[in-house]
Amino acid sequence: MSTPISYFERxxxxxxxxxDFEHRWYDARKHALTAAALPRRRxxxxxxxxxxxxMLTARLAERCDRLLAVDAVPAAAAxxxxxxxxxxxxxxxxxxxxxxxxxxxxDLVVLSELxxxxxxxxxxxxxxxxxxxxxxxxxxxAVHWRWPVEEHTLTGDDVHAVLNAVPSxxxxxxxxxxxxxxxxxxxxxxxARSVAQREGLA
Numbered sequence: 001m002s003t004p005i006s007y008f009e010r011x012x013x014x015x016x017x018x019x020d021f022e023h024r025w026y027d028a029r030k031h032a033l034t035a036a037a038l039p040r041r042r043x044x045x046x047x048x049x050x051x052x053x054x055m056l057t058a059r060l061a062e063r064c065d066r067l068l069a070v071d072a073v074p075a076a077a078a079x080x081x082x083x084x085x086x087x088x089x090x091x092x093x094x095x096x097x098x099x100x101x102x103x104x105x106x107d108l109v110v111l112s113e114l115x116x117x118x119x120x121x122x123x124x125x126x127x128x129x130x131x132x133x134x135x136x137x138x139x140x141x142a143v144h145w146r147w148p149v150e151e152h153t154l155t156g157d158d159v160h161a162v163l164n165a166v167p168s169x170x171x172x173x174x175x176x177x178x179x180x181x182x183x184x185x186x187x188x189x190x191x192a193r194s195v196a197q198r199e200g201l202a
Contacts, residue, residue, distance in 0.1 A: 003117040012075040035059040043108040050114035054080030070095040098126040104133030115159030116152040137190030
């Protein structure tokens with residue numbers, strides 16, 4: 001079973017920033033690495049489900065012509081909207097994944113600290129929605145905490161194993177630390193080209 005929405009509602013009722021994204025160097029560094037891992041300099045249309053307080057959203061907005069960011073908890077979405085409110089290329093909304101997954105098409109989807117809240121079946125549905133909404137050659141980026149957490153249905157490694165098993169995703173990059181995994185895939189049948197290949201250097 002997936003983590004119930006009531007867990008997140010209680011967390012955001014107790015604090016506008018329950019994981020202290022605003023102040024922790026761990027998260028600032030991880031968000032910087034996530035943005036640095038994006039293979040393209042610029043994306044036409046990005047989607048970030050589970051945007052929480054919008055700290056990563058602000059970094060992604062610098063790389064996207066249009067960015068849609070959503071969270072299942074209205075309080076979290078409101079904090080994110082306040083953070084990026086002066087950015088005309090960002091839309092923040094409330095939506096529950098995977099049921100409310102938007103049609104797209106997107107050329108970037110970012111799953112940050114989201115997948116382990118779902119059971120295997122629901123995560124498979126979410127991965128399918130991500131692939132369907134990605135245009136061929138579009139990029140999927142996932143980053144997840146690896147240590148066990150009671151409220152997590154799966155581990156970060158479990159999440160990335162599911163994503164690596166999706167036939168229409170070809171992995172471009174993998175960054176592994178004790179604390180988190182960061183991986184980038186391209187949706188096939190477009191060829192999975194490295195950053196140098198995309199730049200005509202190889």
